[in-house]
Amino acid sequence: MAGFDKRVDSYEAALAGLTDNMTVIAGGFGLCGIPENLIAQIRRLGVKGLTVVSNNCGVDDFGLGVLLKDRQIRKMIASYVGENAEFERQLLSGELEVELTPQGTLAEKIRAGGAGIPAFFTATGYGTPVGENKEVREFNGRRYILEQSITADFAIVKGWKADWYGNVVYRHTAQNFNPAAATAGRITVVEVEEIVPPGQLEPSQIHTPGIYVDRLIQGRFEKRIEKRTTRAA
Amino acid sequence: MALTREQMAERVARELRDGFYVNLGIGIPTLVANYVPKGMEVMLQSENGLLGMGPFPADSEVDADMINAGKQTVTARVGASVFSSVESFAMIRGGHVDLTVLGAFEVDVQGNIASWMVPGKLVKGMGGAMDLVAGAENIIVTMMHASKDGESKLLDRCSLPLTGCACIKRVLTDLAYVEIADGAFHLRERAPGVSVDEIRAKTAGRLVVPALVPEMKF
Numbered sequence: 001m002a003g004f005d006k007r008v009d010s011y012e013a014a015l016a017g018l019t020d021n022m023t024v025i026a027g028g029f030g031l032c033g034i035p036e037n038l039i040a041q042i043r044r045l046g047v048k049g050l051t052v053v054s055n056n057c058g059v060d061d062f063g064l065g066v067l068l069k070d071r072q073i074r075k076m077i078a079s080y081v082g083e084n085a086e087f088e089r090q091l092l093s094g095e096l097e098v099e100l101t102p103q104g105t106l107a108e109k110i111r112a113g114g115a116g117i118p119a120f121f122t123a124t125g126y127g128t129p130v131g132e133n134k135e136v137r138e139f140n141g142r143r144y145i146l147e148q149s150i151t152a153d154f155a156i157v158k159g160w161k162a163d164w165y166g167n168v169v170y171r172h173t174a175q176n177f178n179p180a181a182a183t184a185g186r187i188t189v190v191e192v193e194e195i196v197p198p199g200q201l202e203p204s205q206i207h208t209p210g211i212y213v214d215r216l217i218q219g220r221f222e223k224r225i226e227k228r229t230t231r232a233a
Numbered sequence: 234m235a236l237t238r239e240q241m242a243e244r245v246a247r248e249l250r251d252g253f254y255v256n257l258g259i260g261i262p263t264l265v266a267n268y269v270p271k272g273m274e275v276m277l278q279s280e281n282g283l284l285g286m287g288p289f290p291a292d293s294e295v296d297a298d299m300i301n302a303g304k305q306t307v308t309a310r311v312g313a314s315v316f317s318s319v320e321s322f323a324m325i326r327g328g329h330v331d332l333t334v335l336g337a338f339e340v341d342v343q344g345n346i347a348s349w350m351v352p353g354k355l356v357k358g359m360g361g362a363m364d365l366v367a368g369a370e371n372i373i374v375t376m377m378h379a380s381k382d383g384e385s386k387l388l389d390r391c392s393l394p395l396t397g398c399a400c401i402k403r404v405l406t407d408l409a410y411v412e413i414a415d416g417a418f419h420l421r422e423r424a425p426g427v428s429v430d431e432i433r434a435k436t437a438g439r440l441v442v443p444a445l446v447p448e449m450k451f
Contacts, residue, residue: 029281030300055318083304102360102363103280104322104363108319108322122326124367124368125367126398128397128398129394172315173298173299173315174297175316175317176317179317179319180317180318227300227303227306
């Protein structure tokens with residue numbers, strides 16, 4: 001068991017070895033399913049020059065937005081930054097390097113990276129600025145562009161439940177980019193709401209098998225809601 | 234009279250078919266869900282990883298872990314499934330979604346669409362729009378026919394950075410329903426009380442007008 005026990009006892013230990021100029025993939029969509037405590041720990045570490053790969057970049061005062069505000073991010077690879085005014089400011093002023101990447105291409109880049117596939121062809125972005133300076137190939141009469149996969153020094157992931165072996169289950173749409181992110185980190189760190197003893201999770205229900213997970217920690221989550229929308233009672 | 238946002242949604246909803254899996258973009262497309270004809274079942278796909286999106290939650294049902302692609306809290310209907318972003322875009326790119334409805338800044342006679350960026354002014358990112366237009370066979374674009382100053386958004390050639398090329402065949406504006414084929418817009422229907430002349434005046438790209446252009450009915 002010991003060799004497979006992925007639990008660490010502090011957020012310091014969870015991100016030990018994260019240093020300046022590293023690449024970090026973060027799971028999450030908007031503020032849903034983001035590894036909020038691991039992000040807060042990156043802020044405490046004060047590391048700089050990071051390349052961050054994430055669908056969004058949080059909001060001004062929560063999630064990855066706090067790393068942006070502290071100027072810890074040198075380059076952002078993301079598909080949508082609409083909610084973050086500071087992001088748009090740093091982008092337009094040239095302070096932040098940004099690689100805007102179509103959402104499906106971003107997901108596939110991370111999936112491919114984790115699966116040992118260095119690049120793939122997709123029709124997404126052909127004939128647009130995204131396709132500029134990329135190799136084009138025709139298959140069955142349609143044109144596709146070559147996109148390279150992504151891996152990272154660290155992947156930070158938010159799960160719902162996990163066992164000590166690092167088998168992870170996600171909840172509802174908090175899944176999003178998390179399972180792909182978990183596969184693509186040289187060191188993958190998962191924080192969850194609850195760690196359970198091995199045997200408690202149904203093997204056929206596991207989303208992320210423990211082989212992908214290096215470190216596991218249980219955290220407390222604010223789970224901030226970006227756009228609380230309800231129907232009339 | 235130009236169509237209201239609600240009328241645009243209602244008109245688009247007439248293109249729904251029983252058993253369709255449908256992806257609705259943000260804005261007017263989202264409203265289409267309110268006009269699904271009675272007795273028809275459609276399943277809404279939200280690209281953050283939900284197939285079978287239900288109505289907004291009651292106050293007591295709000296769950297931070299259940300949102301749509303617009304980041305709004307939602308519910309899942311009976312028969313729904315949740316999955317990863319990878320899976321979600323496999324559905325989209327793989328052509329498994331029956332109908333995609335999304336907004337645009339500009340479209341042109343070649344079926345090109347621009348919807349994600351105004352250089353120097355507005356940079357929000359493309360999100361899933363490039364994957365959606367590349368993957369879908371059946372797309373309806375909803376947009377304003379012209380800007381507030383009367384400048385046409387139906388062009389010979391898009392002026393803004395593209396979202397996708399040669400992928401749009403159907404456009405519903407506040408003034409008209411047009412199809413794109415053979416390098417031209419083909420006028421199929423006009424909004425109630427809107428003249429062919431007004432549509433012609435507000436369409437910069439080549440417009441083909443048949444002898445009869447029926448008025449939409451609501």
